[in-house]
Amino acid sequence: MFARGAFRAAPALRSSFRQYSSKNAQEPLQANAGRQIAIAGVAGLAGYYAYSTLGGSAKLAAKQEAAPVAAPKVFTGGDQGFVSLKLEEVENINHNTKRFRFSFEDPNSVSGLTIASALLTKYQQEGQKPVVRPYTPTSDEDTKGYLDLMVKHYPNGPMSTHLHEMKPGQRLDFKGPLPKYQWSENKHEHIAFIAGGTGITPMFQIARAIFNNPKDKTKVSLIFGNVSEADILLKKEFEELENEYPNRFKAFYVLDQAPKDYTGRYQTGFITKDLLKTVLPAPSGGDAVKVFVCGPPGLYKAISGGKKSPADQGELTGYLQELGYTKDQVFKF
Ligand SMILES: Cc1cc2nc3c(=O)[nH]c(=O)nc-3n(C[C@H](O)[C@H](O)[C@H](O)COP(=O)(O)OP(=O)(O)OC[C@H]3O[C@@H](n4cnc5c(N)ncnc54)[C@H](O)[C@@H]3O)c2cc1C
DSSP: OOOSOOOOOOHHHHHHHHHHHHSOTTHHHHHHHHHHHHHHHHHHHHHHHHHHHSOHHHHHHHHHHHSOOOOOBSOOOTTOOOEEEEEEEEEEOSSSEEEEEEEOSSTTOBOOOOTTEEEEEEEOOTTSOOEEEEEOOOSOTTOSSEEEEEEEOOTTOHHHHHHHHOOTTOEEEEEEEEEOOOOOTTSSSEEEEEEEGGGHHHHHHHHHHHHTOTTOOOEEEEEEEESSGGGOTTHHHHHHHHHHOTTTEEEEEEESSOOTTOOSSEEESOOOHHHHHHHSOOGGGGGGEEEEEESOHHHHHHHTOOOSBTTBOOOOOHHHHHTTOOGGGEEEO
């Protein structure tokens, strides 16, 4: 469904994205420098005030207290096997998606997931083969006591149906972490996420790692395809990023069906080559540029070609190859 080239970017958006995608990632830093220095100044003064008003032994105690203690990890990989987690809460997100909160036995422990990685879930009906599917939690990696999954229901899909039928108090088996792409701060200057539907969750994990880390200055473009406005997951979170980091985060939404009060915020149709050419960082950036792709099979087919297997990225084909990106510049989740 993403293969048809029906969409044409509106001129205003087209020009704003062209400017954004061709700006140097460091420029926004200068623009923000005043604000950052102001924040650093306030923090510095607060630190100085605390230091200068404490007595000698209190200073030592404060120093000792500051030493970070690593929280225990629930998922340690290797030969750990599956870990059973209790479903604590279920929240309706939209007409076909729910958020599931699973609690850890130890409320002080963290998931242990690295960026970017997923978890395998397993469920088996009597006399049937086990169903195993990967999911990327939407909760922060340093969250203690629980993890959240945001899962869309596919009526014929065994795992998503099972999850959507689960009630608080029931348990599900998890295994991980399942490493996907090793992120480190400032690994690339400008990255782009091309996502369809729930394909957004691995992208959200990387975005959280970047924007939760003040040392990471990576610039991020999101191109997010959905059926309708109601299907756009994590929209509020992305709007917050856009407001807080207008020079480092830009989201571009493409909908199969435009909303009634369509004002130009969304583009109607499918993610096209023309759109990608306008909004992505240029392939000439080499290693400074990385494009991540995750979504339904049709999206991979049109944009990058599919993976051969979980461990084999397969050849780069589709719009990204036609636009001049190399296989090394693209990662398929
Ligand atoms: C790294 C990774 C992370 C993922 N994270 C999430 C997540 O956070 N939330 C989430 O809901 N899903 C996520 N998925 C997809 C998830 O693993 C399952 O594929 C999905 O829940 C469907 O499983 P199922 O057993 O219900 O249906 P399946 O039997 O696997 O599929 C049922 C039908 O749905 C189609 N389908 C499957 N997945 C998709 C998709 N993503 N988009 C469109 N059509 C699809 C299939 O082609 C099939 O027709 C992730 C996938 C990967 C690879």
